[in-house]
Amino acid sequence: MPLLLNFPRVTLVAGKTCTAAAIVDTIGNKLTRVKHWAEVLMSSEALLEEREKWQLEVLELKQQLKMAEQELRITRHAFETQDGMIVTDANNVILRVNRAFTRLTGYSQEEVIGTNPSILKSGRQNAAFYRRMWDTLRKHRFWQGEVWDKRKDGSIYPKLLTITAVADENNEVVNYIGTFSDVSQQKEAKENIYRLAFYDPLTQLPNRRLLMDRLSQALAGSLRNHSYGAVLFIDLDNFKTLNDTKGHDFGDLLLIEVAARLRNCIRQGDTVARFGGDEFLVILEGVSYDEDIATGGALNVAEKVCKAISHTYTLKGYNYHCTASIGISMFHGDDFTVHELLRRADTAMYQAKHTGRNTFCLFNPHMQHILEQRALLEADLRQALARDQFRLYYQMQVDAQQRAYGAEVLLRWQHPERGIVSPAHFIELAEETGLILPIGHYVLISACRQLKQWEQEESTRDLMLSVNVSIMQLSQADFVEQVKAILETTKANPNRLKIELTESLVLDSSSSNADKMAALQQLGIHFAMDDFGTGYSSLIHLKRLPLNQLKIDRSFVGNIDHNLNDAVIVKTIIAMANALDLEVIAEGVETEAQLELLRQYGCFAFQGYLFSQPVCLEEFHQLLLLG
Numbered sequence: 001m002p003l004l005l006n007f008p009r010v011t012l013v014a015g016k017t018c019t020a021a022a023i024v025d026t027i028g029n030k031l032t033r034v035k036h037w038a039e040v041l042m043s044s045e046a047l048l049e050e051r052e053k054w055q056l057e058v059l060e061l062k063q064q065l066k067m068a069e070q071e072l073r074i075t076r077h078a079f080e081t082q083d084g085m086i087v088t089d090a091n092n093v094i095l096r097v098n099r100a101f102t103r104l105t106g107y108s109q110e111e112v113i114g115t116n117p118s119i120l121k122s123g124r125q126n127a128a129f130y131r132r133m134w135d136t137l138r139k140h141r142f143w144q145g146e147v148w149d150k151r152k153d154g155s156i157y158p159k160l161l162t163i164t165a166v167a168d169e170n171n172e173v174v175n176y177i178g179t180f181s182d183v184s185q186q187k188e189a190k191e192n193i194y195r196l197a198f199y200d201p202l203t204q205l206p207n208r209r210l211l212m213d214r215l216s217q218a219l220a221g222s223l224r225n226h227s228y229g230a231v232l233f234i235d236l237d238n239f240k241t242l243n244d245t246k247g248h249d250f251g252d253l254l255l256i257e258v259a260a261r262l263r264n265c266i267r268q269g270d271t272v273a274r275f276g277g278d279e280f281l282v283i284l285e286g287v288s289y290d291e292d293i294a295t296g297g298a299l300n301v302a303e304k305v306c307k308a309i310s311h312t313y314t315l316k317g318y319n320y321h322c323t324a325s326i327g328i329s330m331f332h333g334d335d336f337t338v339h340e341l342l343r344r345a346d347t348a349m350y351q352a353k354h355t356g357r358n359t360f361c362l363f364n365p366h367m368q369h370i371l372e373q374r375a376l377l378e379a380d381l382r383q384a385l386a387r388d389q390f391r392l393y394y395q396m397q398v399d400a401q402q403r404a405y406g407a408e409v410l411l412r413w414q415h416p417e418r419g420i421v422s423p424a425h426f427i428e429l430a431e432e433t434g435l436i437l438p439i440g441h442y443v444l445i446s447a448c449r450q451l452k453q454w455e456q457e458e459s460t461r462d463l464m465l466s467v468n469v470s471i472m473q474l475s476q477a478d479f480v481e482q483v484k485a486i487l488e489t490t491k492a493n494p495n496r497l498k499i500e501l502t503e504s505l506v507l508d509s510s511s512s513n514a515d516k517m518a519a520l521q522q523l524g525i526h527f528a529m530d531d532f533g534t535g536y537s538s539l540i541h542l543k544r545l546p547l548n549q550l551k552i553d554r555s556f557v558g559n560i561d562h563n564l565n566d567a568v569i570v571k572t573i574i575a576m577a578n579a580l581d582l583e584v585i586a587e588g589v590e591t592e593a594q595l596e597l598l599r600q601y602g603c604f605a606f607q608g609y610l611f612s613q614p615v616c617l618e619e620f621h622q623l624l625l626l627g
Helices: 020-041 045-079 099-105 127-140 184-198 208-225 239-246 248-263 291-310 338-355 365-384 427-433 436-454 479-490 503-508 512-522 539-544 564-579 592-601 617-626
Strands: 084-089 094-097 142-150 156-167 173-182 228-236 271-276 279-288 313-315 318-320 324-332 359-362 390-399 404-415 419-421 464-468 497-502 526-532 549-552 583-587 605-607
Touching (some): 084 099, 099 173, 127 142, 127 156, 208 228, 208 271, 208 279, 208 324, 208 338, 228 248, 248 271, 248 313, 248 318, 291 324, 324 338, 338 359, 338 365, 365 404, 390 436, 427 436, 436 464, 436 479, 464 526, 564 583, 564 592
Parallel strands (some): 583 605
Antiparallel strands (some): 084 094, 228 324, 313 318, 404 419
């Protein structure tokens, strides 16, 4: 007969076997009969001995009754556990479920008794899965595994299910007992651990650990299939400037958007990963069996990525323009190790930056030599300040009558082996490595000391001195305090000091940098915008910034006398400066023709080789004496 619960079996006095429930009934009936005969026999002294025997049997039966009730109570509590339980007959028809089943599935006992457990199926496992499950049950009469089931409300969840077959005396299956628990939280926790280990939490792209594994697989696949692949090393241009000026939350938004754009640039089987910081990596697998075709395909993807990244971003209502430099390294089989492949792509990426950014370069062996030379230059640069190798040069600034009214301080590096190194060869490196901060501080304090010395001479006491300050310097939280400390130490006149900032600062007119400029301007310091016309300035930005002067970039001045477009741009800049009540100075003036046109357009301050090249302090003083 079917077994509702797997109760323990007990042998009674009569030698029959039944369930614990039946034991209770049988013992109760026997107790009634014993009491009846005990009353009859109590009047007979001859049967006292028989009475004692019956009393002993009564005590034994009471003990059996107590044990049977205890076993029944334990079984009932065991059935009502935190895990769901379901009992079916041999035909898999549900006979009973516990309260945990109702809590976990949403079905009441009345709704499922008489039905098949298949009402819980989610559809995620196919028929083959269930065939294997029943094959195991028939063979071993036990099965355990993870199953996706569906609750009454339609929600799907994973559960750990254990099924045990119950057999009768003839070893025939009469019942199946299933126990299960919801493992959604455990599964989610496991997936979270996996995501944290192998995926970037910000962009949800594979991280470096997973990238290295996939790159190893890509090399193995290339060797197996004899196909060419490529690695694209992508670095965002000037990303640090955005972080420094707008904050890391803006930087994070940009990284998220870049990641989304990169996904749209590659095939489904390719990989895009965040390598770290503002660096991304793309793995193109099986591009072609032909090297030239594969190389062309990789270059096409790189061009597509460049265009996608360069489109304007809207970050919290703020429009931002971003570009990327991309290095490409091809691979075929196991010609290179993973680390060598990455090194080549990284080298090509740096070459793209040196080429002018917003572009891509394919690795060639010559690039490695360039990178090694750059590494040597960086090592020397780190020692240059401590070894007193920097020199200040001065380029004269003149008025409309070509009379000197000031100078711009320009830095030169007196290298013991390379000789004089131009800023064009080391300033960018200094900014990338952070060395621009101590170097910039050195230039600023040296310029203020020079201003103080000029105060002692009648021919120089009225000169203005312009000093270039990088956006990294200005973005320091204590920059205003640094400048105040320098002025206090050197006793220089702040009214003779002019700080020149590149136009990239205009992109952040709403940041605290504008407040810093205003605070320094209150001390008497002047501000000029350098290289004006080469960035993305607007009248609104210019109006908000506390500027005193615009500096027309040399790229426009150099062609002013034979390029109509450049002439129009220069006229517009001068007119705009006049409208905003700003001074204007033209740099890069080299001919009398350029000078005359600038005067006609309304520019009355100049700087360039027509008047003086950048020279050391002694030569600068000689030029002043010559008039």
